[in-house]
Amino acid sequence: MLQWARRRFASAYEQMLRREVGNGPDHVAIIQDGNRRYARKSGDDVSEGHREGVKTTEQVLNWCDELGVEELTLYTFSTENFDRPEDQLEALFDLIESKLYEFADADRVHDGEVRISAIGEVELLPDRLQEAVEYAEDRTREYDGFRLNIALAYGGRAELLGAARDVCRAVERGDLSPEDIGVEEIDRRLYRQPARDVDLIIRTGGDERTSNFLPWHANGNEAAVYFCAPYWPEFSKADFLRGLRTYESREKSWQRTRSERAVAxxxxxxxxxxxxxxxxxxxxxxxxxxxxxxxxxxxxxxxxxxxxx
Incomplete structure (x- = not known):
């Protein structure tokens, strides 16, 4: 009886949140934090936390489809993650590799015309993982129904630094004039890019920082940010809807401020x-x-x- 009541309450709460969301953002980026802490809390091996986190990822894809989100970027593996113990890295690489192949062959991906892309310094990853990335991208390259970006070996500061160095080299060679350096020149020198600027960043796990994630595409677009306490494997649809509500509130406030300034x-x-x-x-x-x-x-x-x- 108690479980039934909790489910009814959760369902009613989700419906209330859904009514508050409106159209919602086009591009959501998520920092999937807390997999290892979830595993330790549950008394499991670290790799079990990552496997549970993959289940959440699959649910989030369903929620994006239901709520009209057109692009999702997942911070799956940062450049700092290379410092983890070797056994943890190998287990994580195994999981990412297998899921890339699985997603690339899944009916839901092809029925929904989901395009899978990796962003980051993919060349730093093991060969077998690079091959999995190439397979997933090749299988879905022609799709434009939904964009799923997997951030692998990603670091926002390194991304901007690489673009700046590339611009400097182009100027030094005489291929580019300093006067011609603009947004487009930086854009095309970044990692393999998302299709859209980021509207909303969600971070799970309790930390209130964006960890160098998509600074060009998020900060430059003044993206809304939603921090929440649940570890990634515990992240629920209600949490996702609260994140979308944060975007909605910020967007209304921003539009209202623009209108007030225009009137003034x-x-x-x-x-x-x-x-x-x-x-x-x-x-x-x-x-x-x-x-x-x-x-x-x-x-x-x-x-x-x-x-x-």
């Missing part, structure tokens, strides 16, 4: 013009009849009332 700008311009008009009208009144002066005064008052409104 228009009002400032109008008030400046009205002040100038009053100066001119004062000079005209000296040259007009009493009736004409009254008409000018009435028109100025009308303009002032419109600005006040």
């Amino acid at each position: 700008l228009v009002r400032a311009v109008a008030e400046t013009e009205l002040a100038e008009a009053r100066t001119v009208a004062g000079r005209l009144r000296e040259q007009l009849s009493s009736t004409g002066a009254q008409q000018v005064t009435a028109e100025l008052e009308r303009q002032g009332e419109e600005i006040a409104d």
Whole structure:
């Protein structure tokens, strides 16, 4: 009975959150933190935490499809993760490799026309993992129904540093003029890129930092950020919806601020013009009849009332 009540409550809560979300973001990026801590809490091997985390990933793909998210980027393996013990690395590489092959052959991927891409310094990964990446990308290259980006051997600072060095080399060779360096030049020198800028970053596991994740595509787009406590294997649909609600609230606030600034700008311009008009009208009144002066005064008052409104 208690479990039934909890399920009913969870379902009702999800429905409430769904009504608050609206259209939601196009591109969500997730830092899947807490797999190892989840395993330790459960008394399991670290690799078991990662296997449980994969189940969450599969659920998130379902939620994205249901809620209209068009692109998902998962921070799966950072450049800092190479410092982990060798046995943990091998187990993680095994899991990523097998899941890349599995996803690339899954009916749901092909039915939904999901394009799988890896972003990061993939060349640093073991050959077998590079081959799995190539297989998944080749199998889904022509699809455009949904974009799934797997960040592997990824580091945002290294990405920007590499782009900056590439630009410097191009200028040194004479292939690029400093005056021609713009957003497009940086864009095309980054890692294999997401299709869209990031609208929302979600981080699980309790830490409130974005860990050098997609600085160009997220920070440059002023992406919303949602931090939550559950470890990645515990991440629920309600957590996902709360993240989308954070984006929705931030977007409404941002649009409201833009509107308020626009109104203030228009009002400032109008008030400046009205002040100038009053100066001119004062000079005209000296040259007009009493009736004409009254008409000018009435028109100025009308303009002032419109600005006040």
